[in-house]
Amino acid sequence: MSVYQRANGKWVYDFQLSGRRFCGTTDATSRRAAEREEGRLKAQAEQDLKAAKDLTEGPMTVGAAIARFWDEVGQHYGGTYGKTLDTALDWLLAELGPTTRLRDIGPSKVAEVIAKRRGMEVVTKTTRRKLTNATVNRTVTEPLRRILIRAADMWEQPGLKKIDWSEHLLPEPKERVRELRDHEEAKTFDRMRDDYRPAIAFALVSGFRLAEVANLRWADVDWTAQTIAVIGKGEKAATIPLTSEMRAILAGLRGHHDEFVFTYVCRRGEPGVRVKGRRYPITYEGLKSAWRRHGARAAGVKDFRFHDLRHTTATRLMRERGNIKIVSRVLRHEDIATTSKYAHVHDDDVREAMEAVSAARKPVRKATGTDEGQP
Template identity: 45%
Template sequence: MSVYKRPGRETYSYDFQCGGARYSGDTGKSAKRDAEKVEKSVREKVQNQLRQAKATNSEYMTFGRAATRYWNEIAQYHANAETSLRSLEWLQDKIGPATFLHDIGDDTVAQLVAERRTEVRYNVTDKETGRVSNGTVNRTVTQPLRHILNRARRIWKALVADVQWSQHMLKEPKERIREASKREENAIQDKLARGYDAAAAFAFASGCRRMEILGLRWEHVDLDGGRFTVTGKGDKSRTLPLIPRLRQIIEDCIGHNESHVFTYVASRTDKRKGLVRGKRYPLTEAGLKTAFRRAVPKAGVVDFRFHDTRHTMATRTLRKSNIRVVQQMLGHEDVATTAKYAHAVMADLAAAMDAASPTKTPTGIQDVVASSENKREIRPL
C-alpha cells in the first residue's frame, strides 16, 4: 500500500498510479491500517471507473488523469511551476482524483472557492496572518481548474460540464502603484542577506518580475553585447539593455554558479533538500519571498511588496521618457496596461502647474503694446 505521512501532517496520504495517471490525496486517517483501507477503496473506485469508460468507449476522463496530463503538457513548464504544482495537488485533494470531469459543475466550483477563501494565507509568519486574498483564490483555484477543463474539452475531447466561470471569479482590487523612495530602497537592501540583496537590486533597476529574475541564467546574458533576455508571462521573452547599474550587479555574480545568475549561500546542511552549508545554490521563489517579506518591516518600510520594485522602476522611467518606452521595458502587449503608470506624469504636471507664478504684465497686453509701437501709420495716396 502506498500510504505515507507528509511532513507536519497527522494524517496519512495516498499516492498511486493507475491508467497512466497519478492519484494522490489525504486519507483523513491517522492510523496506517485505516489509511490503507481508504487508499484501497479509492484505488478500486478508480479502476472500476476506468473499466467502465473503456467498456462503453466513452469520452469520460477522471480529474486525476486530467491533472496529471495538464501537468505533463503545460504546468511543469510554467515559470512558477512550483506554485502550479501546489494548486494542482490542492484541487485534486478537494475534488478527488476519481471524480469524472463531467461531474465538476458550478456547485463544485462554488464549494472549492468558498473553502479556499477560509484558509490561512500561504507562507505567513507569526507576525503576519490573514485569509487568502481574492486574487490568490482566482489564481490557485478558479483559473487553473478552468484551464484544465477547457483543455480537456477542446484538446483531449473529453466530456466536460458547462461551467459559468465568470460567476466564480472573485472581484479583485485595482492594482495599486507603490513607488519606493531612494531611502526606502536603500533601507530594504541593507536588511537583505547576501544573494537576496542582488536579486532585489536587479529588480529595482530593471523592473523585471520575480520569476523573470529567478529564471535568469548565464546563457541569457550577453555582456559583450550589453543586453540580457528574460522570459515573462505566457513564456514571452524580451531583451533589455545592460545599463551600468545592472551590469555591475551581474558581474558581481560571476563565478557563483554555473547555470543561474542569482544565488544564495546555504546557512546550514540539509540532506533532505540536498544542501551543504557554505555552498551556493540558485535562489528559489519561496526563499526570495520570505527574505523580502522579512526585510521590509526590519527596514522600517510600510506596505511594500517585491512586485512594487517593478512599479517603482516603471514610474521612475516614465518620468524620464514616455509610456511606449515603459511598455517595452515591462513587456506589456497592450499599452493600456502600462497606462496605469500615467499618474507619474500627471503628478509632475501638477507640481509644475502649482509652481508656476503669474507675470507682472499679462501676455496679451504685452503683445498689444508691442504691436502698437511697431505699427506705422498708413496714409492714403
C-alpha cells in the same frame, strides 16, 4: 480458471482479459484457495479495464481532464506558478473526485468547491489567516474554468453545463502600484546586507522578478551585444538591453562564482555543506529571506514588497519617457493592457505639469486671484 502449482510449491494464476495477460503467484496453500484468489483478481482486473475504457471512450472524467490539462498546459509552466498550479490541480482532483464526469459539474458544484476552499486557512509559526479571494480565484476558479472551457472547445466534450464564471470569481482589491521614493530607496539600501545589495539594485534597474534575479547566470549576459537573456513566466525567453547602470552592478560581481551572477557570503558554516566566509549562489528562498529581514520593512518603509521594485522600474520609465510600449518591452508583457496600470501619475507629477502649463501661458487673470469687477 487457470491455476497451477510450481515445483517450489507456490500456486500461480494465469489468465487473459481483453488481450492482456495477468499472471503471478498467490499465497494460497491449495488449488481451491488459489482459484478463489484468481477469481478475486480477475474481477478486480475487469473493473480496472472498464474504468480505463470509460476514461478514454466514455464521458470525460475529472481525473482524465486534469491529467490531459497537465500534459498539454500545466507541465510547461515553470517556477512558482507551475508549482502552485500543480498543487491546485491535486486539490481539485481530490475534492471533485477522479471518476466524476465533467458533464455533471455545474454552477452548484463550482460554488461548493469555491466555498470550501474559501473557508481554509493558512497557518504559519506566527499567524493564522483565511485564504485571500485572490488565492481562491487563482487555485480553484481559474484552473477549473480553464479545464472546462478547454474540454468543450478543444476536446469536443458534449453535454457540459453552462457556467457563468463571472458569478464565481471572488472580488479582489484593485492592484496598487507602489513606487519606491528616493528617500525610501536610500533607507532600504542602507539597511540591506552588503552581499545581497547588488541583487536588489539590479532588480530595481532591470525590472526582473525575484526568481529571475536569483536564477541569473553569467551565460545570460552578453557583454558584446549588451543584452541580458531572461526566462520569465511560463518559461518564456526574452532579452532586455544591458544598460550602463546594470553593467556597473555586474562588473563588481565578476569572479565571485563561475556560473551564477548573484552570490552571498556564508556567515554560518555547516560541516560538509558550506564553509563560513565562502560565497555561494543566492537562492530564491534565500533572497526572499534577506528581503524580509533586511529589506524595506526592516528599514521602516511601509507597504513595500519585493515585487514593488519591478513596479518602481516601470513607473520611473513611464515618467521619464511617457512611452507605454517601452515599459511593456522591459517588463516583457504580452498584452500592453497589463502594462497600462503603470500609466499613472502622482500629485507631484500633476503639480509639475500644471506649473509648466502656467509658465508657458500668458496670465489672463490677476495674480491676486480675481478679475476686476468679479467677486
